[in-house]
Amino acid sequence: MEWYSIDTWIVVIAALAAGACALLGNFLVLRKMSMMGDAISHAVLPGLAIAFLVTGARASLSMFIGAAIAGVLTAVFTQWISRFGKVDEGASMGIVFTTLFALGLLLIVPGADHVDLDPSCVLYGAIELTPLDVVWRPTLFGLSIEVPRAALVLAGVTSFNAAFVVAFFKELRISSFDAELATTMGIDSKLMHYLLMTLVAVTTVACFEAVGSIIVIAMLIVPAATAHLLTDRLWLMVVLSVLIAIGSAVLGHLSALIVPAWFGFADTSTSGMMAVMAGLIFLTVMLFAPKYGVLPRLVLKMKAVG
Amino acid sequence: MPELADIWNVLILRDYNTRLVVICTMLLGCACGLMGGFLLLRKRSLMGDTLSHATLPGVGLSFMLAVALGGDGKSLPILLAGAGITGVIGCAAVLFIREQTRIKDDAAMGIVLSVFFGAGVAILGVIQTMPEGSAAGLESFIYGKTASMVMSDFQILVFITVCVITCSLLLFKEFRLLCFDEHFAAALGWPVKFLDILLLALITAVTVAGLQAVGLILIIAFLITPAAAARFWTNQLDRMLVLSALIGGASGWLGASLSAFIPRVPAGAVIVLVAALFFVVSMLVGTERGVMIRFLRQSQLEKRMGRQHLLRALYEILEGGCVTEELNIRTVPFRQIRGRRTWSDRQLRDYIRRAYNEGLVEAPNKADSILLTETGLVEAKQVTRNHRLWEMYLIEYADVATSRVDRDADMVEHILGDKMVTRLENKLQAYRIAGSLVPQSPHPIHPGD
Numbered sequence: 001m002e003w004y005s006i007d008t009w010i011v012v013i014a015a016l017a018a019g020a021c022a023l024l025g026n027f028l029v030l031r032k033m034s035m036m037g038d039a040i041s042h043a044v045l046p047g048l049a050i051a052f053l054v055t056g057a058r059a060s061l062s063m064f065i066g067a068a069i070a071g072v073l074t075a076v077f078t079q080w081i082s083r084f085g086k087v088d089e090g091a092s093m094g095i096v097f098t099t100l101f102a103l104g105l106l107l108i109v110p111g112a113d114h115v116d117l118d119p120s121c122v123l124y125g126a127i128e129l130t131p132l133d134v135v136w137r138p139t140l141f142g143l144s145i146e147v148p149r150a151a152l153v154l155a156g157v158t159s160f161n162a163a164f165v166v167a168f169f170k171e172l173r174i175s176s177f178d179a180e181l182a183t184t185m186g187i188d189s190k191l192m193h194y195l196l197m198t199l200v201a202v203t204t205v206a207c208f209e210a211v212g213s214i215i216v217i218a219m220l221i222v223p224a225a226t227a228h229l230l231t232d233r234l235w236l237m238v239v240l241s242v243l244i245a246i247g248s249a250v251l252g253h254l255s256a257l258i259v260p261a262w263f264g265f266a267d268t269s270t271s272g273m274m275a276v277m278a279g280l281i282f283l284t285v286m287l288f289a290p291k292y293g294v295l296p297r298l299v300l301k302m303k304a305v306g
Numbered sequence: 307m308p309e310l311a312d313i314w315n316v317l318i319l320r321d322y323n324t325r326l327v328v329i330c331t332m333l334l335g336c337a338c339g340l341m342g343g344f345l346l347l348r349k350r351s352l353m354g355d356t357l358s359h360a361t362l363p364g365v366g367l368s369f370m371l372a373v374a375l376g377g378d379g380k381s382l383p384i385l386l387a388g389a390g391i392t393g394v395i396g397c398a399a400v401l402f403i404r405e406q407t408r409i410k411d412d413a414a415m416g417i418v419l420s421v422f423f424g425a426g427v428a429i430l431g432v433i434q435t436m437p438e439g440s441a442a443g444l445e446s447f448i449y450g451k452t453a454s455m456v457m458s459d460f461q462i463l464v465f466i467t468v469c470v471i472t473c474s475l476l477l478f479k480e481f482r483l484l485c486f487d488e489h490f491a492a493a494l495g496w497p498v499k500f501l502d503i504l505l506l507a508l509i510t511a512v513t514v515a516g517l518q519a520v521g522l523i524l525i526i527a528f529l530i531t532p533a534a535a536a537r538f539w540t541n542q543l544d545r546m547l548v549l550s551a552l553i554g555g556a557s558g559w560l561g562a563s564l565s566a567f568i569p570r571v572p573a574g575a576v577i578v579l580v581a582a583l584f585f586v587v588s589m590l591v592g593t594e595r596g597v598m599i600r601f602l603r604q605s606q607l608e609k610r611m612g613r614q615h616l617l618r619a620l621y622e623i624l625e626g627g628c629v630t631e632e633l634n635i636r637t638v639p640f641r642q643i644r645g646r647r648t649w650s651d652r653q654l655r656d657y658i659r660r661a662y663n664e665g666l667v668e669a670p671n672k673a674d675s676i677l678l679t680e681t682g683l684v685e686a687k688q689v690t691r692n693h694r695l696w697e698m699y700l701i702e703y704a705d706v707a708t709s710r711v712d713r714d715a716d717m718v719e720h721i722l723g724d725k726m727v728t729r730l731e732n733k734l735q736a737y738r739i740a741g742s743l744v745p746q747s748p749h750p751i752h753p754g755d
Contacts, residue, residue: 098527102578218420268431275424
């Protein structure tokens with residue numbers, strides 16, 4: 001295996017994306033809305049298509065705004081349908097995102113002839129290519145560093161999310177565990193919900209434009225769920241989830257380079273392997289976590305039976 | 307523009323080119339609608355989403371295995387088998403995580419979805435570097451190719467949908483109990499876990515069969531939307547399932563026919579939108595849980611409650627200033643009624659206006675006081691009597707404290723009808739409640755004002 005500076009950047013970018021997602025994922029998991037990332041990553045298609053049809057170009061800012069609006073609308077429509085129609089939240093999410101995606105497919109038909117804009121290119125942002133798009137070349141200690149655009153964008157998103165979680169930690173905690181209590185305490189839990197959903201939408205779009213939707217969907221759920229099995233304290237859960245996310249980013253890229261070689265193949269997709277690594281970490285924790293793990297609890301049960 | 311006759315030919319399946327596609331999507335819509343009903347009631351609608359993503363590693367692995375053994379990697383039965391196997395493993399993983407840890411259903415589905423899909427992408431990444439063959443076409447396995455279905459797709463689809471529909475009809479009773487009360491089913495000694503897995507296996511079969519024919523998004527939509535739409539029309543499971551299958555079938559039929567006339571439009575997308583249209587219409591005008599009917603019921607209940615509250619308030623005020631059995635009807639000042647409950651001036655005026663229109667009250671000197679009419683008195687007596695019967699029942703049989711029974715009775719009396727009141731009377735016979743007499747209030751009545 002050979003390691004280039006490109007590999008370092010891939011890991012850094014992946015870790016930033018994973019961290020940004022994991023931060024928010026904690027609250028999605030606690031609110032039983034884990035599938036939101038999956039829903040949003042499909043539902044942004046009409047946003048992209050409309051932005052493209054309006055501006056006539058694949059400019060990234062307008063596409064980003066269109067996608068983010070579509071993402072927020074997904075959350076809003078889901079909420080409406082489940083509240084006014086009394087439909088199960090999972091089902092209303094499914095209805096909204098499939099409908100929006102279908103709408104997006106119809107919208108891109110006219111444009112698809114001229115431009116490379118199809119669902120698979122939306123769903124698979126290629127993390128392997130991100131380091132090539134260099135926008136900034138600072139010199140540190142005599143070393144010239146080539147900073148890719150994605151690293152800057154994702155660093156911004158991650159620090160914004162971190163700031164949000166720290167600043168609204170109390171509000172997020174209370175409204176996630178007990179929305180009614182939050183309301184009686186004077187916290188606008190509906191506002192918190194929509195703030196969180198907006199951030200999830202923006203983060204999802206920013207990340208999968210850079211690194212692909214699999215990393216986003218996986219990192220919104222798996223690290224947070226893993227951390228949930230390790231601790232009962234929310235702040236510790238948040239910290240652990242970010243560490244797990246970074247860990248799976250690093251391991252994911254390493255294993256994408258190493259594992260296929262064992263079977264005589266070249267290498268494989270980093271984002272796929274990152275999801276797999278996150279899954280393996282989850283599996284390990286699920287089996288061995290001290291308090292909530294499957295095996296320790298089994299041992300405890302056997303002891304109790306005698 | 308297509309001719310009307312052409313459209314008609316497609317719709318009645320006489321057009322050869324579109325017949326196969328239309329029949330396939332219709333069948334699939336029926337089967338998915340049926341299974342989706344069970345999923346919806348188990349609050350697992352997104353299982354289809356998880357499942358269809360979880361098939362990807364199976365597709366990749368079976369391709370690699372077939373190539374390694376020297377076979378044809380893209381043979382449909384092999385790919386289907388691989389997809390089915392990882393699909394079932396994915397389902398089992400969701401059930402395991404849900405049963406054995408504190409992780410909830412939604413997160414369990416999300417974990418399986420993303421990890422399996424990630425594994426699939428990684429495996430496809432490896433296949434791409436294999437000299438034997440490109441992975442092109444494997445991805446389209448889960449994204450579908452609706453418009454280019456062939457006879458073999460049709461045969462597989464017919465076989466699987468018939469199996470699934472027969473199975474769920476035979477096991478209807480078992481699945482029903484599983485959906486509504488799985489713990490009760492377990493207590494009856496039914497093999498709940500086996501039934502759960504069987505249900506998911508049937509759903510896996512439909513999903514896998516449908517995926518390569520119509521693609522991931524349409525399968526997900528088919529498993530959720532028709533069932534959710536059917537739920538607005540009925541509270542009965544058998545009717546809901548039939549309706550859901552019909553809506554699924556109709557969306558497939560209309561959507562596929564429609565897309566035949568719009569050039570280059572993906573049929574799957576049109577079908578999803580038709581199903582969504584069914585959903586929106588059902589949500590608005592559904593006769594059992596639709597938005598409009600519920601709004602109507604709510605406002606009728608509010609009116610009835612307001613009227614009953616007004617009458618009881620008047621009765622209790624009259625009762626307060628009276629020692630004999632017979633009540634003297636006299637005018638009651640608005641201010642005094644206002645103090646009986648937490649209602650706003652506007653609400654109260656609204657109730658009074660409505661009662662006036664029904665001839666229950668009169669307003670001799672307008673604005674500031676009102677008078678019960680004869681019919682009003684009879685009605686008020688009845689309302690108060692019902693309220694007191696409920697109070698006595700709750701104190702006697704539900705151990706509700708006397709001081710708070712007023713509120714608890716208020717929560718049931720407007721909803722439960724006359725039949726219940728008759729049963730109450732029978733139950734409370736021992737309490738000298740004869741004829742149409744209004745019993746004494748068990749608690750002191752707040753004088754208001």
